[in-house]
Amino acid sequence: MKVKNVKAPDTILIEPMADIWNQIPGKDLGLVPSPIAATQQLSPFMALKKGHGTVTNVELKLAHNGKMIFAHLRWKNDRANTVIKDLDDFSDGAGIMFPLRPDANAFSMGDKTNPVNAWLWKADKEKPFDVYAEGWGSSRRRPAKISGLQTKSEYIDGFWHLVFQRSLRSLLIGKEIVNFTPRSTLGVAIAIWDGGNKERAAQKSFSGNWHPIEIEY
Amino acid sequence: MVNNVENNTNVGKSVASKRQIATVIDLSKCMGCQTCVVACKNIWTERDGAHHMRWMNVATAPGPLFPRDFEKKGGGFDENGQAQEGTLPTMVDSGDNFQFNHDEVFYRGNGQSVKLEPTSVMGGKPKWGYNWEEDQGSGEWPNPYFFYLPRKCNHCTKPACVEACSRNAITKREKDGVVLINQDVCEGHRHCVEACPYKMVFFNPVSQKSEKCIECFPRTDKGIANACNRQCPGRTRAYGYLDDEDSQVHKLVKQWKVALPLHPEYGTQPNVYYVPPLSNSISYDENGEWTDEPRIPGHVLEGYFGKDVHRALDIIKKERDKRKDGKPSELMDLLISKNWYDRFSEFTKSAIE
Numbered sequence: 001m002k003v004k005n006v007k008a009p010d011t012i013l014i015e016p017m018a019d020i021w022n023q024i025p026g027k028d029l030g031l032v033p034s035p036i037a038a039t040q041q042l043s044p045f046m047a048l049k050k051g052h053g054t055v056t057n058v059e060l061k062l063a064h065n066g067k068m069i070f071a072h073l074r075w076k077n078d079r080a081n082t083v084i085k086d087l088d089d090f091s092d093g094a095g096i097m098f099p100l101r102p103d104a105n106a107f108s109m110g111d112k113t114n115p116v117n118a119w120l121w122k123a124d125k126e127k128p129f130d131v132y133a134e135g136w137g138s139s140r141r142r143p144a145k146i147s148g149l150q151t152k153s154e155y156i157d158g159f160w161h162l163v164f165q166r167s168l169r170s171l172l173i174g175k176e177i178v179n180f181t182p183r184s185t186l187g188v189a190i191a192i193w194d195g196g197n198k199e200r201a202a203q204k205s206f207s208g209n210w211h212p213i214e215i216e217y
Numbered sequence: 218m219v220n221n222v223e224n225n226t227n228v229g230k231s232v233a234s235k236r237q238i239a240t241v242i243d244l245s246k247c248m249g250c251q252t253c254v255v256a257c258k259n260i261w262t263e264r265d266g267a268h269h270m271r272w273m274n275v276a277t278a279p280g281p282l283f284p285r286d287f288e289k290k291g292g293g294f295d296e297n298g299q300a301q302e303g304t305l306p307t308m309v310d311s312g313d314n315f316q317f318n319h320d321e322v323f324y325r326g327n328g329q330s331v332k333l334e335p336t337s338v339m340g341g342k343p344k345w346g347y348n349w350e351e352d353q354g355s356g357e358w359p360n361p362y363f364f365y366l367p368r369k370c371n372h373c374t375k376p377a378c379v380e381a382c383s384r385n386a387i388t389k390r391e392k393d394g395v396v397l398i399n400q401d402v403c404e405g406h407r408h409c410v411e412a413c414p415y416k417m418v419f420f421n422p423v424s425q426k427s428e429k430c431i432e433c434f435p436r437t438d439k440g441i442a443n444a445c446n447r448q449c450p451g452r453t454r455a456y457g458y459l460d461d462e463d464s465q466v467h468k469l470v471k472q473w474k475v476a477l478p479l480h481p482e483y484g485t486q487p488n489v490y491y492v493p494p495l496s497n498s499i500s501y502d503e504n505g506e507w508t509d510e511p512r513i514p515g516h517v518l519e520g521y522f523g524k525d526v527h528r529a530l531d532i533i534k535k536e537r538d539k540r541k542d543g544k545p546s547e548l549m550d551l552l553i554s555k556n557w558y559d560r561f562s563e564f565t566k567s568a569i570e
Binding site for chain 2: 039043044045048087136137139202
C-alpha cells in the first residue's frame with residue numbers, strides 16, 4: 001500500500017477523528033493470535049497460553065506531509081482498558097513494526113543481525129515508546145523523544161482510533177532506527193493487545209508477515 | 218541448557234549457582250508475632266505500589282494463607298518437569314492495602330461520632346485482608362489446632378520465575394543462588410507471578426513491574442543476616458550456605474534431614490526449609506482423657522511437607538525424649554541454639570556496625 005503524500009499540517013493529521021483520514025484509502029489487515037507455542041525456549045509458561053488474539057482485524061492508513069509520517073489504526077475492542085489498578089489488570093496496546101534490514105523476520109521480531117524498530121502505544125500511558133528488538137525477548141523500549149514519536153488516541157463506539165506521528169527522517173542517524181525515504185519500499189507489521197483479555201508480551205493479535213508499503217513522492 | 222550438577226536437573230536457562238544460601242524455620246517455635254514481617258516491610262516495601270506486598274509473611278495454617286488460596290493458583294512444574302499454568306492474585310488476594318480515615322477521626326473535631334474504619338484500596342468495605350483468618354485454624358473442640366507458617370521467596374534451585382520471564386529479566390546469582398528481578402528490564406508482564414507456585418512474586422501497579430524478596434542482599438553481601446531471619450525473637454531461624462558443613466542449615470537439612478521444603482511437589486526445589494511442628498498441645502478423647510495423638514493430624518502436615526514429614530517428626534520426638542531422660546541430644550542443642558550467633562554461620566555482623 002502507498003504512504004500517500006498529503007498536503008496537511010501535523011496538527012490535523014495527528015487527530016484520529018480528523019475528516020482528512022476519511023479521504024485516505026486504507027487496508028484492512030487480518031490479524032491472527034501470535035503463534036505462542038513457538039516461545040517455549042523463551043518461556044515454557046508463556047508458551048502454554050491460549051485464548052489470546054481477540055482482535056481479528058485492524059484498518060491501517062498511512063500518510064506523510066513531506067516532514068512527518070502518520071500511521072492511522074482503527075480496530076474493534078469491546079472495552080477501553082486504560083487503567084492498571086488491580087494486580088491482574090492489563091491495558092490495551094498497539095504496535096507498528098518496521099524491518100531495519102530487508103532480511104528481518106517479522107514473526108521473530110528480527111534477530112541479532114537483522115533487527116527491527118517498532119512504535120508501541122499503551123492505552124494507560126500518555127507517551128508512546130520507540131522499541132528496538134533483535135528477536136523475541138530482546139526488545140528494549142526507548143524514550144519517544146529520540147525520534148519525536150507522538151500518538152493521539154480516541155475510543156469511540158467500540159473502536160480504538162490511534163495515530164502515530166514521527167519525522168520521516170529521524171535525528172538519530174544510523175542503523176538502529178527506521179527512516180522513510182520517498183519512493184522507497186519497506187515492510188510493516190501490526191500487533192494489537194486487548195488488555196481486557198489480559199494480553200501482553202507474546203499474547204497478542206499479529207498481522208503475520210510484512211505488508212509492503214511504498215512512500216509516495 | 219545447563220546441567221545442574223547438584224540436583225541433576227536440566228533447566229531451560231542458565232541458572233545453576235555455585236553455592237546456595239538457605240533458611241531453616243522451626244515451626245514448633247513460631248508464635249506468629251509478625252516481627253519478621255514488619256522488619257522486611259519497614260526496609261523494603263513501605264512505598265507507593267508496594268504496600269500490599271508482604272515479601273515476608275506469616276499466616277495461620279491450615280487456612281487460605283497468603284496470598285489468599287495461593288495453593289490453588291497453579292504455577293510450578295509437574296512430576297515430569299513440565300511448566301504448569303498459573304493465575305494472578307488480585308489486590309484483595311494479596312491482602313489489600315487498607316486506607317484509614319485518620320484525619321476525620323483525630324483532627325476534625327468529630328468527637329465520638331466518627332470511628333476509625335478501613336476502606337479497601339480497591340474501594341468499599343474490606344472483603345479480605347492479610348491474616349483475616351488468624352488463629353482460626355482447623356479441627357473441632359476439644360482438639361482444635363493450628364500452627365503459624367512463615368513464608369518468603371524460596372530462592373529456588375529450579376526457579377519457575379526465571380523460566381517464565383520472556384525477557385530474561387530474572388537471574389539467579391552464581392555466588393549464592395539469590396534470585397533477583399532486574400527492574401530496568403522488567404516490563405510487568407507478570408508471567409513470573411503466574412509461574413511461581415508459592416506466589417511470592419508481587420506486581421507493583423505504580424511502577425508496573427514485578428518485585429520480590431531480594432534476600433536482603435545489600436546486607437548479606439556485607440555479612441549481615443537477612444532482616445527476617447535476624448529479627449526473629451522466637452529463635453526459629455537458621456541461615457547459611459547449604460554446603461557449609463559447620464552451619465546449622467547444613468546440619469538440619471542435609472545431616473539430620475529434619476528441615477523439609479514446603480510443597481516439594483511444586484517442583485522448584487525451594488531453599489526455605491521447615492522443621493515441622495511437634496504439636497505441643499495435648500489431645501483429648503471423647504471421654505476427656507489425654508491421648509498420645511498429636512494435636513496437629515499427621516495427614517495435615519503431610520499435605521504441606523510430603524510423606525517425609527512423619528520420619529522427621531519421629532526423629533524430633535526421639536531426640537526430645539532423650540533430653541527428657543537427661544541424655545544429650547545434638548539435634549535439641551541445634552534447635553535451642555543457646556548461642557544466638559550460631560544460627561547465622563558467617564552472617565553475624567550487626568547492621569549498626
